Amino acid sequence: MAYSAMAVANAFIKRAKEGRLQNLSPMKLQKLLYYAHSWNLALKDKPLLDDFFARWTYGPVIPSLYHEFKEYGASDILDYGGHIVEEDGELVRKRPIVGKRDEATWALIDRIIEVYGGYSGAQLSSMTHSKDSAWSQTGEVDGGPIPNAELARCVRNVAKSKNVSQTS
Template sequence: MAYSALAVANAFIRRAQENKLPGLTPMKLQKLLFYVQSWYYKYRNQPLFDDVFTRWTYGPVIPSIYHEFKGYGASEIKAPGSTIVPRPTRENPFAYEVVVPEINWNDEEAVSFIDEAIRVYGPISGWQLSQMTHQPGTAWAISGPPDGGPISLQTMAENIHPGNA
């Protein structure tokens, strides 16, 4: 079962809070998600999380993650993202709860891929990661113009930046 994109984003944020991931801006988070999803799909033939990347000007973006963290601008993300879920009770059928989605930290495979993405891409700035996604032959570059269209998982897995294969 795939995680939500927000749960995986929060895993990166947790690592940043543990001082294991420097400079985690919204742009850097998007690109780390892109690379971890690409690698996970390439080697496991299934997605790590259940959302779609789209082609935006500065590279691949998950719109829901963009909107969750856009308030940080180019600054570092300080807190995990959250979502509101219905929790109706007999007394209040309209009750809800704010939830911070998380991965299962006992899922060694998922944690391993996240930590490896941090090891490989963590020292690189969000801007540099964005430039990497724009290189000729990458999934973003061959998927068409930056028009918000989707980038398929297959394209992502087959066209990871050549310098990091």
């Protein structure tokens, strides 16, 4: 099952609030999500997210998350993201997150933090600009979507070499 991008973003924010991930700026969050989604595609042949990455100037971006967290600029994200929905005639803020029992997804998130969490947002952005990245190989910087097949193909060898669990 693919999660909303917000649910997985909130999982990374949770880890930051727990002190397990430092300096979680909006740019860093976007790139960690990029790697988590790409690795899941490469290792399990299934999307982690129900959203898409667009080709933006500073690398792959999920536009809806950009707008949710842009107020933080280059600073750390301090609170969970969410959506306003109407329930029983009242507006309620929902803050989705990966389910506590989904051990495989939490293990992936923790492995992504272990491998990429020490890098800054700018460093991760630079990494996504490498000539063999899906961002570089799928077209112009025009806001267009990066196909999941390319995300998987471009990280498959890296993900396998980092010993990420392939269990569901």
